[in-house]
Amino acid sequence: MKRIVKENCFFVFFCIVMSIYYLYRLFAITPWYDEVYTYITFIDKGFFYSITHWPLPNNHILFSALSSLLRPFGVYIALRGISYLSAIATLILVYGILKQMFGKGIANIGTLIYAAMYPVNLQAVQGRGYSFATFCFALSIYCVLQIVAGKEKTGRFYILYTIALYLGLYTLVSSMYWVLVVCVCGGLILLVHRR
Numbered sequence: 001m002k003r004i005v006k007e008n009c010f011f012v013f014f015c016i017v018m019s020i021y022y023l024y025r026l027f028a029i030t031p032w033y034d035e036v037y038t039y040i041t042f043i044d045k046g047f048f049y050s051i052t053h054w055p056l057p058n059n060h061i062l063f064s065a066l067s068s069l070l071r072p073f074g075v076y077i078a079l080r081g082i083s084y085l086s087a088i089a090t091l092i093l094v095y096g097i098l099k100q101m102f103g104k105g106i107a108n109i110g111t112l113i114y115a116a117m118y119p120v121n122l123q124a125v126q127g128r129g130y131s132f133a134t135f136c137f138a139l140s141i142y143c144v145l146q147i148v149a150g151k152e153k154t155g156r157f158y159i160l161y162t163i164a165l166y167l168g169l170y171t172l173v174s175s176m177y178w179v180l181v182v183c184v185c186g187g188l189i190l191l192v193h194r195r
Contacts, residue, residue, distance in 0.1 A: 008099075008104070010108050011111065014091075014108070014111065014112065015088065019088055022087055022124050022125050025125045026076060029125070031079060031127060034128060035127035038058050038059070038127060039067075039078070039127060041056070042056075042058075042059050042064035043067045043068045043071070044078075047065050047068045050068055051065045060128055060129025060132070060172055061170055062129070062170045063082055063083075063128065063129030063132045064129070066132075067082050067127070070082070079127035080125045082131075082132055083124065083125050083126055083128070083130075083131035084124070084125050084131075086131040086132040086134065086135035087124035087125065087131050087135075089135050090134055090135045090138045091115060093138035093139060093142050094110065094111050094114050094138060095108075095110075095111045096142060097138070097141060097142050098111065100145060100149070120134075129171040132167075133171045133175050136164045136165070136167045136168035136171065137164075137175070137182070139164040140161055140164040140165055140168065140178075140179075140182045141182060143157045143160050144161060144185070147161065147186070147190070148186070148190065148193070161186075165183070
């Protein structure tokens, strides 16, 4: 663990800063209408209600279900906690993807640029499923990269890839757009490499 921190000290520092910044935003920003609606209609009614009422509008299904498990920690944590954790995990995945493809310098710059984007900042701690779906998207890309690289046993990455796609789809139906792209691109790369 010490070696990983030492090798990636700038990113670790940046990740700590962003964790504090996102935590501040989690409590500082007043929830807007859709967040409040999602909380009252789904999160506050519990896990099983959230996962079984999928056709209702504004239900980001898996996000609402997971958020309902955080209700004992307070309204803000229940509403935005999953988004907060997803935003931090996505930063780590973006850094990992870029570092593997381009090296540490580009990974640091790319992660900084990603975190500075307005939509990323806006959705990072919003009480909706967008941050969680973005995490699933980044996880699926990371898994495809590991499968294509084939450096380690890739069986676990196939399983994780499948789970990431399923979680993304079960959170937002519109995740179908990135799921198809990741599947087609990953499949084409494997086809070109005859694997």
